[in-house]
Amino acid sequence: MTQESPGDAGPTAWWRSAVIYQVYVRSFADADGDGAGDIAGVRSRLPYLRDLGVDALWFNPWYVSPLADGGYDVADYRAIDPVYGTLAEAEQLIAEARELGMRTIVDIIPNHVSDQHEWFVAALGAEPGAPERDRFWFRPGRGASGDEPPNSWTSNFGGPAWTRTKNPDGSPGDWYLHLFAPEQPDLNWNHPDVQREFDDVIRFWFDRGAAGIRIDSAALLVKDPELPEVDPSHAPGQHPYVDREELHDIYRRWRRLADSYPEPRALIGEVWLPDMRRTARYLRGDELHAAFNFDFLTCPWQADRLRECIDTTLRTHAEVGAPASWVLSNHDVTRPVTRYGRADTSFSFADKRMGIPTDPHLGERRARAAALLAMALPGSVYIYQGEELGLPEVEDIPVERLQDPMHAQSGGTDPGRDGCRVPLPWSGDAAPYGFSPPDAAQEPWLPQPDRWAALSVEAQDADPTSMLTLYRHALATRRREGLGDGPMSWLDSTDTVLAFTRGEHFACLVNLSSAPVDLPAHEHVLLYSRPLTGGQLAPDTAVWLRLSPTSDERSRDGIRMER
Known part of the structure; x- marks a missing residue:
């Protein structure tokens, strides 16, 4: 096993167990009524995030940008776009969040800049x-x-x-x-100016209190200077622009920078590779601290596939001493409530199309169960804003309102990513649902569905069975039970049930079969994604159990499922 950095051990290694909430600022809360979310809106909702139970906030790009790609086309990394506020407001937000117990992670986009940079x-x-x-x-x-x-x-x-x-x-x-939109020219990472610039940008945000950075497209920065054609049979590390060996020198340098602070800062990579062992190489003790688990995010709702993904994740991360992460959604993918209600419950950009049927009730049941599964696994958990509300993908946005370049550049075959970026509903019975002030001069930058009144924070606050209530209870229980980084053990179960323990007295079961299953011997139920029926776990349901320390069912191999 690779030796860990000093910053990867002890109480300062917050990233190993953190619950990290992704804030897409433009769609979170609009304080000034211009139809776009802003930093003032986020600051006004910090108590909500604290009460939800999160440990850190990851902010999508808030820099000066012409918004050709939702802010991932950056014109100035050291200035806040006036649509969102000012640098002083961002510094104040970072400080206020920390006072409430939440760290801040900022997005860094090193592969490209805006064509207006x-x-x-x-x-x-x-x-x-x-x-x-x-x-x-x-x-x-x-x-x-x-x-x-x-x-x-x-x-x-x-x-x-x-x-x-x-x-x-x-x-x-x-x-x-430009590996993305024409408005996003790729940088040449062989140039010393580029390397010095991003070293300085990272230091700039760390000095302002950011506890970590999320590195966009982290496996794409370095290109073969000969710019050869892509060979599908290339050896690992030999692709002309994906996962090249030279990347590791960049991240080792950034790791030294991050570890130079009294409280070590975290480097979190968006490393989207088909081989998790290749991903784990970025997590060696002197490189990145963590990476997003896209295998888990895109995994279909199948017990065997999920178990294989979990086993591979934990094994490959353990080999380099890195924590695992668990992600169900983000600003780029179809929301879980919609995705899990389809015949194909996996996700890939190549297969993302409009008009694919979904069963919203089935999708919600599975999304609730998936949330308890993710929160019970060892490591950190990411929550994308609105996930805790059970928001569905909005698939009927008028074409003239779509802004994501994926839609235009695909010739309209890809619906783009706007459907998961629709502004949040906070209160009220009609748009803007408290996202903007009642007297707002502009409507939200993307239209909110008329059917969202029941999904608002206000409506779900009063509902003990709501998705929001489930997330709050689950995160509180996760903290109380110490379900962050640490070991887990699988329990004997059928092929369609995931069952495991965390420590001596906690178990999680997820039923992915088509029939109810019995529970193992236990002391009491801590939490369920939907009520048990006759003491059994219904299909597409998860439960957290307190195990009896004196149960006769306990053995060296775990707990035998009752039949």
Whole structure:
């Protein structure tokens, strides 16, 4: 096992067990009535987040941006976009959240910048071959007149990964690389200016009290300078722009920076790779502290697949001494209540389409059970805003209101990600549901469904069976039972039931079969995702149990399921 860094042990290693709540600022709470969420709105709702029971807040980008990709096209990493507020307000938010027991994680996007970033503006204004262009990937096109892109790489949003420029005299010029939207030119991480800039940006936010950074597209930064075509049979680490070995030197340097603070800061990577062993390499003791578990997020609602995912996660993370993480949703994927109600309960961008039927009642049952499963597993848990309200994916947004570039660049075949980014409902019977003030001058930037009154925080506050009540009780119980980082043991069960213990006296069971199952011997029920029937666990239901320390059922191998 890789030796752990000093920052990975003891009470300061908060990231190993934290409940981290993702705040998509634009859709969280709008204080000034312009239809977009803002920092003042978040500050007004900090007591809600404290009472929910979270340990840290992760903020999606709040920097100056033209919003070509929801803020992931950054024009200035050291300034807050005026739509959201000011740098002083962000500093105040970080301090106020910490006073309430919640740390702050900020998003850093090192793969690309906005085409309105001063570096790229200077690059476009320079002649081909000028040093201002060396911070990016400018190349002449192929063909006699350079009309073809430099290679056949494709954008993650669809279409080519290259856009042609115009020379200062208006003639067709070189092409530049963008693995996402054309408004997001990729940076050249071989350039020392790029490395120095992001070292300084990270230090800038750590100095303002941020307890961690979330690294966007963490496996994409480094490119093969030859820009070769993608070979599907490439060896691990040899892809021209994914998971290249040179990345680890960058993250080792950032780890030294993070560990230099009296309270170590956390580095959390968005590392989306098909091989979890490759992901775990980023979590070695001198690199990142944690990474998002996309295998778990995209896993179908099947007991065998979930168990395999959990086992692989825990094994590969243990090999490098890193904590596991458990994620059910985020700002890029179909919300669980909708996803789990479909025939195909997994998630992939390639298969994301409009009009796929879903059973909302089935989806809600499974989402409730999945929440208890995730919160009971060893490690940290991420909650995307609105998940605790059971919000569904909004799939009937008028096309003219869609803003996500994935929809446009796919030619309309991909619905984009706006459906999981619709502003939250806080109170009232009609839009804006307390998201904006009653006298707001503008409606919310994305339309809220008429049917959301019953899903508001106000409505769910008064309902002991609501999703919000379940999340509050589960997070309080998780804290009380010490269900963060630590060991777990599987219990004997049928192939369609997940059953495991955490410590000597706690068990979690999730029934993914089509029939009720009996519970093991236990002292009492701590929590369930929906009521037990005749003492049995219904399909698509999870339960947390207090085990009796003197139960005759206990053995070295765990607890035998009663038949």
